[in-house]
Amino acid sequence: MAGKAGASLTRAQLVIMEPPAKVGARPGGRLASVKFQFNPNSLSLTKNVEWRRRPSRMAGQTAVPEFVGSGPRTLSVEVFLDATATHDNSVENRVEQLLLACVPTKKSRAKKKPASPWVRFEWGTAKTTSFDGVLSNLSVDYSLFDVDGKPLRARCGLSIEEAGSDVPGQNPTSGSREARRTHRVVAGDSLPELAWREYGDATAWRVIAEANDIDDPMSLAPGVELLVPAVEEVR
Known part of the structure; x- marks a missing residue:
């Protein structure tokens, strides 16, 4: 890790946001900003x-x-936390902030559509590493403890998977994403993969499963023709 950020340095941070209200929308309001x-x-x-x-x-x-x-970008970054260099008596408060990005938000639960927040890694003017995404993995390794067992230092590994909010491209065979279409399964296909290609949201595989009476989204027989619902049916 680099030395401690001074006043003249631009600090990296993780912005935690409400998930989009519907497929293709931008993320919602900011829930927290975790400065490193x-x-x-x-x-x-x-x-x-x-x-x-x-x-x-x-x-x-x-x-x-x-x-x-084209698959999503994935950004991996390691964050070092140290409570001995601050007035905090533990690093757990910052860890809990990061954990917010791994559980459904209160707003999404209230709407009975639980979804975890979207996140964005920001560091100065960097563009290739700053994109809207979801936290796909968080690991925490505590390395120093107080006499009462409170963790004082930790290394946190974050993996952020891009979750582009652009409207998915048109189907070249129909010229429109408004009408239903079909997809013939080939070896290696899965419903989450198909949902990502069609809607930009792998979790929307249930819509395709329900339309085709499929129980196991990972087990598809090659050659089977699937009905792919239109985008508005996912919302």
């Missing part, structure tokens, strides 16, 4: 692109890859 005591020394950014190939019968040749879609 120390700026990270490094950030890990990954992004996957999915391609599909059909087996080629011609020896020595390979099939032309078919572009399936």
